[in-house]
Amino acid sequence: GQNIDQPTEMTATEGAIVQINCTYQTSGFNGLFWYQQHAGEAPTFLSYNVLDGLEEKGRFSSFLSRSKGYSYLLLKELQMKDSASYLCAVTDSNYQLIWGAGTKLIIKP
Amino acid sequence: NAGVTQTPKFRVLKTGQSMTLLCAQDMNHEYMYWYRQDPGMGLRLIHYSVGEGTTAKGEVPDGYNVSRLNKREFSLRLESAAPSQTSVYFCASSYGTSGRQETQYFGPGTRLLVL
Numbered sequence A: 001g002q003n004i005d006q007p008t009e010m011t012a013t014e015g016a017i018v019q020i021n022c023t024y025q026t027s028g029f030n031g032l033f034w035y036q037q038h039a040g041e042a043p044t045f046l047s048y049n050v051l052d053g054l055e056e057k058g059r060f061s062s063f064l065s066r067s068k069g070y071s072y073l074l075l076k077e078l079q080m081k082d083s084a085s086y087l088c089a090v091t092d093s094n095y096q097l098i099w100g101a102g103t104k105l106i107i108k109p
Numbered sequence B: 001n002a003g004v005t006q007t008p009k010f011r012v013l014k015t016g017q018s019m020t021l022l023c024a025q026d027m028n029h030e031y032m033y034w035y036r037q038d039p040g041m042g043l044r045l046i047h048y049s050v051g052e053g054t055t056a057k058g059e060v061p062d063g064y065n066v067s068r069l070n071k072r073e074f075s076l077r078l079e080s081a082a083p084s085q086t087s088v089y090f091c092a093s094s095y096g097t098s099g100r101q102e103t104q105y106f107g108p109g110t111r112l113l114v115l
Helices: none
Strands: A003-005 A009-013 A018-025 A032-037 A044-049 A053-057 A060-065 A070-075 A084-091 A097-099 A103-108 B004-007 B010-013 B019-025 B031-037 B044-049 B065-068 B073-078 B087-094 B110-114
Touching (some): A009 A018, A018 A032, A018 A084, A018 A103, A032 A060, A032 A070, A044 A053, A044 A070, A070 A084, B004 B087, B019 B087, B019 B110, B031 B073, B044 B065
Parallel strands (some): A009 A103, B010 B110
Antiparallel strands (some): A003 A018, A018 A070, A032 A044, A032 A084, A053 A060, A060 A070, A084 A097, B019 B073, B031 B087, B087 B110
16 A cells, blocks of 8 residues: 655754654655645645755755655754644655645744 | 635534535646545545546545536535534645646635534
């Protein structure tokens, strides 16, 4: 079956760095997405990786290793507004998007 | 440019009642999706559409019907609501299904409670 694993919840301190991991087992691979979802709101696009390596976008970076079925989202200089759930999603060989359950990130002052 | 809009935002139904959720996008996207999101679970695809006049089943289609009214609008209908359909429903759209074109843009969601 197809599966995406993420930690359920993480806690970090304002100003610090946090890494949210995502491992996947899917039938084929055509890309990996990270979305941010604040409580009570819709998911919004953060990043897309299709090749191995690191993609940097401001305070957020996303890494992909296709051979390991592994990605992480790195958030630097954490701010209180970064408190949200972070969803990992993988496009399989049929171009269907498979979603992880999300990681709830709690930022403490 | 409103992006993706959904109506209603919140609804309470009694078991057996019917309702239609409406979604519209103004980004000229071909692909549209209906998801449900439940606590502790990932987004689950109910139905989707790859273009005007087309619909296809997703992961959890039972109990739901959809209609792609035109390029902009995609509706989701519950013919006889059940408590198991209590959830948050999201509509999304994308330009395509390849690479970055698959980036999905979501509406604000409809919170449905079935008693």
